[in-house]
Structures are given as C-alpha cells and as structure tokens.
Amino acid sequence: MLKRTRQILAALFFAGITLLLLDVSGTLFHYLSWMPKMQLLPAILAANLAVVAIILALTLLLGRIYCSVICPLGVMQDLAARLNRKRNPYSLSPALWWLRLTALCVFVLLIVTGLTGVAALIAPYSTYGRIVTHLIQPLWIGADNLLALGAEAVDSYAVSEADWVWYGWMPLIVTSLTLIIIAVLAYRGGRTWCNTVCPVGTALGCVARFSLLKVRFNEEQCIGCGKCSRNCKAACIDFKTYDIDYSRCVTCGNCIDLCPKGALNYGLAASSKIKAEKENTVDRSKRQFLIGTALLAGTALAQEEKKVDGGLAEIVNKAAPERQTPLTPPGSLTARNMTEKCTACQLCVSECPNDVLRPSTSLEHFMQPTMGYEHGYCRPECVRCSQVCPTGAIRPITKQEKSSLQIGHAVWVKQNCVPLTDGVECGNCARHCPTGAITMVPSDPDDEWSLKVPVVNTSTCIGCGACENLCPARPLSAIYVEGHEMHRVI
Secondary structure (H helix, E strand, C coil): CHHHHHHHHHHHHHHHHHHHHHCCCCCCHHHHCCCHHHCHHHHHHCCCHHHHHHHHHHHHHHCCHHHHHCCHHHHHHHHHHHCCCCCCCCCCCCCCHHHHHHHHHHHHHHHHCCCHHHHCCCCHHHHHHHHHHHHHHHHHHHHHHHHHHHHHHCCCCCCCCCCCCCCCHHHHHHHHHHHHHHHHHHHHHCCHHHHHCCHHHHHHHHHHCCCCEEEEECCCCCCCCCHHHHCCCCCCEECCCCEECCCCCCCCCHHHHHCCCCCEEEEECCCCCCCHHHHHCCCHHHCCCCCCCCCCCCCCCCCCCCEEECCCEEECCCCCCCCCCCCCCCCCCEHHHHHHHCCCCCHHHHHCCCCCEEECCCCCCCCCEEECCCCCCCCCCCCHHHHHCCCCCCCCCCHHHHCCEEEEEEEECHHHCHHHHCCCCCCHHHHHCCCCCEEEEECCCCCCCCCEEEEECCCCCCCCCHHHHHCCCCCCCCEEEEEEEEEEEC
C-alpha cells in the first residue's frame, strides 16, 4: 500500500510540473502554478516559511518522502532506473558523506555569494526544468504544430500553432550533458545522484535520520535472502546487520513490497539500527577534495539558411544588440534580486508567450532568464512570468502595475535608422509605442519637410521593446532598449 500510494502521488506531481513546463496554451498555470512553489529551494528563496515548514514536518514524520513524491527529478531517476531490466540490479554501497557535504557546502556558498544561477546547476527542480524546456519542449511544440496542420486540413482551428525559439548551443549542451549523467547514474545505480550530489537530498537526509516513521526489520522473520538490499535503489540496506541508512532511504517501499517473508515494515522505529560510529566516521585515507567541474567554454555559431521574400529580397534576422545593462522581467525589482533568488528553472521561459525570455549564458547569471526583443516584445497586458515564478525572483504584478513599471529605456541609433540610410519615411517605432514615449521630429531642424526621425522621452518609456522588435532595420534595430539595474514606477 505504501508503494502504490507513493507511485500515484508521484505520478500526479510529475505529470503536473511537466505539463506546466510544456504548456503552449497558457492556461495550465491558473491551476498548477502552486506545484513549483512546493519545491524546497524555491520555497527557501521565496521565504515561503509555510512550505518549508510543511516539507520539514513531512520529513520528520515520514522520512524523505519529498524526494520520491514531490521532486520531479527524483521521479525521473526512478523512470530511468526502471529501464534496467537486470534482475536484482543494486547492492549496498557506503555513504559518501565527504562528497555529499562538499556538494552541499559549495551549493550554499554559491547562493550566499549571489551566484544562484551557478548553484542551480545541481538543484533538482531547476535541473528538471531545464531538461523539459530545452530537450522535450521542442518535440512537444513540433507535435503540436503537426496536429494544428492536420486540424486545419479538415477546417478545424481548435489547435493553434506555437512558435519555437532557438536559445543557442550553450543551454542545449549543458542540459544534454546533465541529462546523460543523471540518466546513466540512475540506470546503473538508482538514486546515486540524489544521494551523492543533490544538495536538497543531503539536507533532507540529515533530517530524515530522526523521522518518526521508518522502514525497519523484523529480525525474527528475516531469512537473510538479501532481496531487499539487491533491489534498494538508494543502496542503503545492509540485510546482514539489519541496518538501514535513513539519510539515504527515500521511502519508496520497494523493499517492503519484495520481501518474501514480510520481514520489513513501515512504522514507528523505537531504535535506529544505524550505528553512530558508522554515521560519524570519516575515511581519512580518502579525504581528497573533489573538484571536477568541466566547463564548456566554446559556443558554436549556427549557420542558418537564407530566406527570401518572394524571391526578390533577402530577409535578414534581427540580431541582439550589446546592452550595457541586461534586461530583467517586470516584477523582478532589481537585477540583484533576480540573481540571488532565481533558480534558473526555466518555467518563466517556457511560459513566456511572446518569446522574450531566454536563458543567459553569462557565468554570473548562468541559465537565469534575460530578455531580448528579436522575436517579440514584452506586451503590457501580459504578466504570466510573474504569476508562475515560485521563488519571488519575479514578484506577482497586475497589468495596471506593469503598464507603469520601467524596466529600461529606448535608445536611438542614428546610423541604423531607415529614413537616414534609405531615404524613406518610417515612424514604425512611434506608431507602436504603447506609452507614446516616441515622437517623430524632422531630421534637419532647419527644414520642417525633411524626413522625420524618432526622439525618445525616457521619462515615459517603460522598456517594453515594441520599438526595437518592430523596427524594420536589419540586422540591428535603429532603436533598442537599455536595461535598468533597478526598476522604477513612472
């Protein structure tokens, strides 16, 4: 019963978070946005004390049930482990406390120093979010678009096409390597990643040692067959001494389900079978500090096919301008707040309907969302990213608040402006500015009939990027948005 209940709850959490990350309709966040807020690291960064208290209480009562039910990366590892059809695939392995504590200390140090984006590379929820966003979402969007084409062929428009945006090689390479490492470890050793690298698993493992309910042996019924140990994906059961390492046990229930004599049960543990000397002993002969971080420093340039408009004119894609200050989403308050609280889970990137958000490749903000207006602009009526962020890196705002929130200001680049380069009227930026911050004035002050160029009123510009996105100049727009370190209300 324990195993079946856990599997049902885990399937619900896993499916809900996955669908939320894949949602192209923009409707599921109304119903499922609470799920990411139940993840431990986002709850800590958001100072959501109620959720943190609930998780700690569940761990003290039930053990590491969080890792086997609520954490999507834990469930993904279980799915990868099931691909290993070898009979009795696991065996008892020693707890590598030196490695676990090192990973946890480095993780905490990175967060304290403001490098949350780098720390998030091993955070479980953030890691799963990147896997879904960069590896699964393109396939999902492709299937959705094929379905939309099929529906259109029979005069049905119930399914709409979705745009897919290329975020560059770096996010793809990092995410692919992470998936390969985790999947191989899970296939070979079950919960190896959880119990050696994952900082959340280590932290909850320290709490789970004191849990009220535990899996425990009935020594009189045990026949020493070892089936429990050989099928424990946490590799934490020593059937010879009736010991269970509760800091690694994720309360999956496999051992109880497979025991032929019912010698294992889940209940009150009057005394722990884990010896104190085993918990506290450090193997001094192996105290070597492991720093094995491989940096992928090269970024490949994608060679795109040329596009032509009617076979007459070449269409050049927009290029991102060099911004002195990166743009952060409305509601993020400051660049520092985004850096310190964002776990780079990619949920806001997945949910952005205007293709404005994309993962950063800079080391300081690695994989955290930054803004670009090559594919769209930040529409004043859209506040979806602020509604789904689980950490408070982007605080919830209303449409009314967003329309008066300045995240940056537009800057005119004279040498790129179409009236001056091509000698034709334009004014596209002024026509589409939602706040009326752009005015067209004569390019020659002494000739009122000269071609007009834009002038930006920086006091009313909110930095939405409509001007930059809709500017016909290629590849660089004649007007672009420079970010602000601190957002302000105008």
